[in-house]
Amino acid sequence: MDNSRKMTGPERQVFILDQLKKAETPISGRELANMTNVSRQIIVQDVSLLKAKKEPIIATSQGYVYMMEKKTDGMKQRTIVCRHKPEETLEELQAIVDCGAYVYDVRVEHPVYGDLTGILNITNRQEAEKFVRSLKMTNASLLLELTDGLHLHTIAATTEDKLDAACEELKTRGFIFE
Structure with a gap:
C-alpha cells in the first residue's frame, strides 16, 4: 500500500x-x-x-x-451430529482431521434464531489448535454451549473411507450423538 x-x-x-x-x-x-x-x-x-x-x-x-467456491466442492461430504463438552473441542477437531477429513462448518439449532452456522475451514491439527487458541484469547463461546453440547458438522474428504474413519473415531471417543 x-x-x-x-x-x-x-x-x-x-x-x-x-x-x-x-x-x-x-x-x-x-x-x-x-x-x-x-x-x-x-x-x-x-x-x-x-x-x-x-x-x-x-x-x-x-x-x-x-468464497468463489466451497473448498468442499468435488469432495465427498457428510453431516454428522456430535455432542461433547466445550473442553473436548480440540480433541474432536483433531480426531476428524487426523483421519484425512476436513471440517467445513459447525451448526446448532437455536430455539429463537433457528440454525446458526459457523464456517470453520479446518483442514489440519495446526488450524484446529489456532481455532481453540483464538476462542481462549477472545473469551468467545462455542456454538455448542447454546445447545448443551449438541451440534452438527459438515465434514468432507476425498473418499468415503476417510469420512467413515472420521465417524468411527468420533464414535470411539463418544462424540457421535445417535
Missing part, C-alpha cells in the same frame, strides 16, 4: 477484495487493518458493506475468505 495518502473507503474496499481473491488462506481483520493503516473495526465495516453488495466473503475462525 502507498502510505503517502490515505485510502478512501471505496479504494480500501477494492483493495480488500483484491487481497481476499488472491489469498490462498484466510486473512484476519487485524492483517487487513495493518495493510491499510486503519483499525480492525473499520475493516469489519468495510467487509459488511462488501457483503451487502453481494460479495461472497465469509468470516471464518481464521479470518476472511472470498
Whole structure:
C-alpha cells in the first residue's frame, strides 16, 4: 500500500477484495487493518458493506475468505451430529482431521434464531489448535454451549473411507450423538 495518502473507503474496499481473491488462506481483520493503516473495526465495516453488495466473503475462525467456491466442492461430504463438552473441542477437531477429513462448518439449532452456522475451514491439527487458541484469547463461546453440547458438522474428504474413519473415531471417543 502507498502510505503517502490515505485510502478512501471505496479504494480500501477494492483493495480488500483484491487481497481476499488472491489469498490462498484466510486473512484476519487485524492483517487487513495493518495493510491499510486503519483499525480492525473499520475493516469489519468495510467487509459488511462488501457483503451487502453481494460479495461472497465469509468470516471464518481464521479470518476472511472470498468464497468463489466451497473448498468442499468435488469432495465427498457428510453431516454428522456430535455432542461433547466445550473442553473436548480440540480433541474432536483433531480426531476428524487426523483421519484425512476436513471440517467445513459447525451448526446448532437455536430455539429463537433457528440454525446458526459457523464456517470453520479446518483442514489440519495446526488450524484446529489456532481455532481453540483464538476462542481462549477472545473469551468467545462455542456454538455448542447454546445447545448443551449438541451440534452438527459438515465434514468432507476425498473418499468415503476417510469420512467413515472420521465417524468411527468420533464414535470411539463418544462424540457421535445417535
